[in-house]
Amino acid sequence: MRKLLVLISLVFSVSVSVSFTGNRPATADLRKQYSRPPDKWPAPFVAPGVKWKELGELPLSPLLLHSDSLKHLIELGKTLFFDPRLSSSEKISCATCHQPELSWTDGKERSIGHAGAINKRNSPTIQNSWFYQKLFWDGRARDLEDQAFAPINSESEMHGDMRELPRNLRKIKGYIALFDSAFDDPGIDPDRIATAIATFERTVISPRTKFDEFVSGKRNILTNAELRGLHLFRTKAKCMNCHNGPLFTDNQFHNNGFHLNGNAENDKGLYNVSHKEEDLGKFKTPSLRDVMKTGPWMHNGMMTHINDIIVHYNKTSPRPGRTTTEMLYLSNKEMADLISFLHTISASPPAFKRPVLPE
Numbered sequence: 001m002r003k004l005l006v007l008i009s010l011v012f013s014v015s016v017s018v019s020f021t022g023n024r025p026a027t028a029d030l031r032k033q034y035s036r037p038p039d040k041w042p043a044p045f046v047a048p049g050v051k052w053k054e055l056g057e058l059p060l061s062p063l064l065l066h067s068d069s070l071k072h073l074i075e076l077g078k079t080l081f082f083d084p085r086l087s088s089s090e091k092i093s094c095a096t097c098h099q100p101e102l103s104w105t106d107g108k109e110r111s112i113g114h115a116g117a118i119n120k121r122n123s124p125t126i127q128n129s130w131f132y133q134k135l136f137w138d139g140r141a142r143d144l145e146d147q148a149f150a151p152i153n154s155e156s157e158m159h160g161d162m163r164e165l166p167r168n169l170r171k172i173k174g175y176i177a178l179f180d181s182a183f184d185d186p187g188i189d190p191d192r193i194a195t196a197i198a199t200f201e202r203t204v205i206s207p208r209t210k211f212d213e214f215v216s217g218k219r220n221i222l223t224n225a226e227l228r229g230l231h232l233f234r235t236k237a238k239c240m241n242c243h244n245g246p247l248f249t250d251n252q253f254h255n256n257g258f259h260l261n262g263n264a265e266n267d268k269g270l271y272n273v274s275h276k277e278e279d280l281g282k283f284k285t286p287s288l289r290d291v292m293k294t295g296p297w298m299h300n301g302m303m304t305h306i307n308d309i310i311v312h313y314n315k316t317s318p319r320p321g322r323t324t325t326e327m328l329y330l331s332n333k334e335m336a337d338l339i340s341f342l343h344t345i346s347a348s349p350p351a352f353k354r355p356v357l358p359e
């Protein structure tokens with residue numbers, strides 16, 4: 001009997017040590033592969049024909065290279081962004097729904113605007129919005145200048161009137177001086193308002209993250225779980241099909257099925273803009289930078305737990321350009337690793353000084 005017990009414990013310890021050494025080299029191997037520069041990382045799992053870019057370090061907005069010469073214009077735009085006098089109630093500013101302390105979102109499922117009106121969509125962060133070729137979840141604005149008109153005029157957001165706005169701003173002496181230093185001319189008109197706001201927005205980028213430190217050379221900064229998560233993100237979980245490049249977005253529109261069971265009425269997304277059958281339910285791929293800070297998630301804010309998002313993708317992973325979906329067969333541990341990785345591309349919002357509003 002004693003012999004048998006010894007034997008059993010021997011077998012047990014051998015099998016335990018086998019499974020340990022069996023795991024260790026796998027992670028060590030991954031670490032080795034990922035200590036090379038990103039262009040030497042293992043090939044990602046992407047569907048044939050998908051144009052993808054490797055993940056990478058946080059890029060600067062090109063505008064930041066000229067921020068000295070644009071200083072006054074940026075300052076004006078920032079002031080307008082935070083000024084509730086742009087709304088008819090004088091209570092709602094752009095920053096009501098895009099708060100710097102909440103990574104430039106409002107933390108709500110769907111935004112609340114003029115007189116408590118509930119919008120049908122979730123407020124996205126404006127960080128890195130310089131990068132998008134089209135703005136809004138359905139891509140209906142072609143650039144940030146064009147975009148700025150929409151919330152000001154929207155009945156459910158600021159309920160203002162861009163045509164009336166210059167007259168109201170001219171009554172505020174401080175604004176005449178601010179426009180004068182920004183444009184070398186005191187004139188105030190809708191285009192100048194939009195230009196200033198858009199220019200300010202192009203300076204808003206997300207903070208550097210643990211992942212950026214990793215890419216820039218601190219190869220030991222990621223834990224094993226985070227490293228496995230990075231690898232899963234790029235391979236088995238197939239996230240790279242759409243969330244690729246340094247900003248984790250392909251700048252495209254896809255149907256992930258979130259419009260079908262949303263709490264808002266079914267939102268047709270890109271179809272509303274293009275009127276093409278194939279665009280039904282397609283929404284812009286959002287950047288995943290700071291994703292752990294920007295929930296609730298999706299165009300309608302229907303996802304309030306990150307786990308639920310991963311479980312959804314695990315059951316029905318979308319394929320770019322197709323309506324078919326497939327299962328990913330990720331284990332619970334793999335799903336947890338994936339979430340650990342999402343934490344490494346998220347950082348707390350840095351301190352932000354709100355502008356003093358002119359009188």
Ligand code: HEC
Nearest residue numbers: 093094097111112113121122123124135136137138151157
């Ligand atoms: C009442 C809340 C609210 C206010 C006020 C508001 N926004 Fe938004 N913002 C949203 C929502 C909701 C969306 C998404 C709407 C959509 O996609 O249809 C959005 C989208 C955006 C986007 C697009 C981001 C992207 O990734 O496509 C930008 C940029 C933006 N807002 C800037 C502004 C500016 C500038 C102002 C002020 C002039 C403003 N917002 C005022 C809620 C608001």
Ligand code: HEC
Nearest residue numbers: 237239241242254258283284285286297298299313318320
């Ligand atoms: C076929 C393209 C595609 C694939 C593959 C994909 N996504 Fe997405 N992702 C999107 C689109 C499009 C949205 C916005 C959908 C919506 O709002 O209805 C989105 C939204 C998200 C959001 C919410 C972001 C926010 O700000 O609201 C998260 C988190 C996310 N994806 C993570 C992942 C992860 C993790 C994977 C891999 C398991 C993945 N995605 C795979 C296209 C994709």
